[in-house]
Every structure is written in structure tokens, then in C-alpha cells.
Amino acid sequence: MGYAQLVIGPAGSGKSTYCSSLYQHCETVGRSIHIVNLDPAAENFDYPVAMDIRELISLEDVMEELGLGPNGGLMYCMEHLEENLDDWLTEELDNYLDDDYLVFDCPGQIELFSHVPVLKNFVEHLRRKNFNVCAVYLLDSQFITDVTKFISGCMASLSAMVQLELPHVNILSKMDLVTNKRDIENYLDPEPRTLLAELNQRMAPQFEKLNKSLIELVDQYSMVSFLPLDLRKESSIQYILSQIDNSIQYGEDADVKVKDFDPEDD
Numbered sequence: 001m002g003y004a005q006l007v008i009g010p011a012g013s014g015k016s017t018y019c020s021s022l023y024q025h026c027e028t029v030g031r032s033i034h035i036v037n038l039d040p041a042a043e044n045f046d047y048p049v050a051m052d053i054r055e056l057i058s059l060e061d062v063m064e065e066l067g068l069g070p071n072g073g074l075m076y077c078m079e080h081l082e083e084n085l086d087d088w089l090t091e092e093l094d095n096y097l098d099d100d101y102l103v104f105d106c107p108g109q110i111e112l113f114s115h116v117p118v119l120k121n122f123v124e125h126l127r128r129k130n131f132n133v134c135a136v137y138l139l140d141s142q143f144i145t146d147v148t149k150f151i152s153g154c155m156a157s158l159s160a161m162v163q164l165e166l167p168h169v170n171i172l173s174k175m176d177l178v179t180n181k182r183d184i185e186n187y188l189d190p191e192p193r194t195l196l197a198e199l200n201q202r203m204a205p206q207f208e209k210l211n212k213s214l215i216e217l218v219d220q221y222s223m224v225s226f227l228p229l230d231l232r233k234e235s236s237i238q239y240i241l242s243q244i245d246n247s248i249q250y251g252e253d254a255d256v257k258v259k260d261f262d263p264e265d266d
């Protein structure tokens with residue numbers, strides 16, 4: 001059984017920075033982890049790149065040869081990845097062992113995890129290869145200035161959740177930049193009724209019914225919960241990693257192995 005995190009979220013939400021911090025954390029605690037670059041447009045890396053989509057296809061070539069812009073070019077690259085799951089990805093995955101832990105640093109184009117099937121098929125391929133996969137959705141805390149932005153962030157995350165059908169961990173990133181912690185803390189694990197009241201207060205009365213439905217939807221999908229990520233604090237990274245590990249049962253198999261171990265056999 002392998003383990004994998006699919007790190008997704010809007011452009012600039014801090015996915016690559018999270019991946020490199022996670023790598024450093026794992027180095028520190030002596031844990032093995034491999035970060036995979038799935039962003040054909042990425043150029044600089046703060047982590048050792050274990051697998052790289054740019055070895056399969058180059059965004060620059062695609063843009064030049066097909067006359068596509070950066071976003072269309074990226075979508076083309078991702079579709080090319082999708083077509084090459086059985087050969088390129090399978091070959092690359094063969095380099096990893098049973099218990100390996102992979103973290104996929106994805107591009108930030110929101111359509112990738114809202115309505116095109118690339119990542120969905122990617123995940124299905126990983127599952128066929130016996131990986132337990134978790135979606136890690138990053139939302140930039142800097143954008144959550146009021147309840148309307150929070151709800152729109154939730155809806156984007158929810159669309160990834162229904163599309164990917166994976167265990168799902170939401171993270172509010174860049175907490176070091178938040179000056180008024182209390183404002184944000186209200187959104188980490190909020191009361192649906194408080195959210196609704198705030199939303200109604202902000203918006204014209206004709207939206208009340210819609211607001212109620214939206215809050216119910218978000219609540220029913222257990223979406224209203226974000227883990228704060230403050231990269232200055234090792235404990236923050238550690239806590240988030242432990243939550244993700246739980247959702248993919250990482251460590252549980254290891255326990256079984258320890259229990260099954262019989263000193264007489266040695």
C-alpha cells in the first residue's frame with residue numbers, strides 16, 4: 001500500500017511552499033517523503049523533485065508549437081498527462097516501494113479540480129496502483145476577509161471534493177500574515193447559524209433563501225472546517241500532517257506490523 005497527498009487549491013494559495021515545508025519537516029523528523037511536480041509551468045523548486053511532469057511534456061514547446069496561451073497550454077499538458085497515465089506514470093511509480101509516501105504538487109488552474117476529468121483519472125490510476133490518496137485543499141487566509149469570501153472559498157473546495165471523491169483536508173494557508181487572528185479563527189470551525197446570520201447581514205434580503213441553502217449545503221458536506229497552517233511553527237505542520245495521515249490510514253499498517261512481530265522468529 002502506498003500513500004499520497006494531492007495538493008490542490010487556487011493559483012498562489014501556497015501549494016508549492018507547503019510541499020517544500022512538508023519536505024523539510026519530514027527531513028527533520030527522519031521520515032521519508034517524495035514530492036512530485038505536476039505543474040508543467042513550474043520553474044524553481046525548494047524541494048528535491050522526485051518525479052516531474054516536465055520530463056513528459058514541456059509547456060514552452062506546447063505554447064510554441066500549438067500557438068496556445070499559458071492556460072490553454074497547461075490544460076493541453078495535463079490532458080497529455082492523462083493520456084500517458086498507463087505508460088509514463090506507471091513507469092515512474094515503479095520506482096517506488098510499497099510503503100512510500102508521495103506528495104503531488106498540482107498547478108493552480110481551478111478548472112483542473114472543478115470540471116475537467118484529468119485529476120479524477122489521475123487519482124483513479126493511483127488507486128489502481130494501490131495508493132491511499134487524500135486531497136489537500138489550500139485556501140489563502142489573506143482572501144478570507146469576510147463571510148462572502150469564506151463561502152466562495154468553501155464552494156470551490158466543495159467542487160473539488162465532489163469531483164475527486166477523496167478524503168479531503170482543508171487548509172487555511174499563510175497564517176503568519178494574518179494580523180487579526182480572531183477574525184480568521186471565527187472561520188476555522190464556525191457555527192453554521194452564525195455564518196448564515198453574517199451572510200444575511202451582508203447581502204440584500206432577496207438572497208436569504210439562497211444563503212440558507214448554501215450554508216446547509218456546505219454544512220452537510222462537513223466542509224465548514226479548515227486547519228490553520230502557520231509555516232513558522234513546526235507544530236502547525238506536524239498537526240496538519242497527522243490529520244492527513246489519519247485520513248489515509250498512514251501509520252496504521254505499521255502498527256499492525258509491530259504487533260505481528262514475534263521475537264521468537266528472530
Ligand SMILES: Nc1nc2c(ncn2[C@@H]2O[C@H](COP(=O)(O)OP(=O)(O)OP(=O)(O)O)[C@@H](O)[C@H]2O)c(=O)[nH]1
Nearest residue numbers: 010011012013014015016017107108174176177231
Ligand atoms: N508569508 C507567507 N507567504 C507564503 C506562504 N506560502 C506561500 N507564500 C507565498 O505566496 C506565493 C505563492 O506561493 P506558492 O507556494 O508558489 O503558491 P502555489 O499555490 O504553489 O502557486 P501556483 O503553483 O502558481 O498555483 C509565494 O510568493 C510564496 O512565497 C506562507 O505560509 N506565508
Ligand SMILES: [Mg+2]
Nearest residue numbers: 015016039106
Ligand atoms: Mg506551485
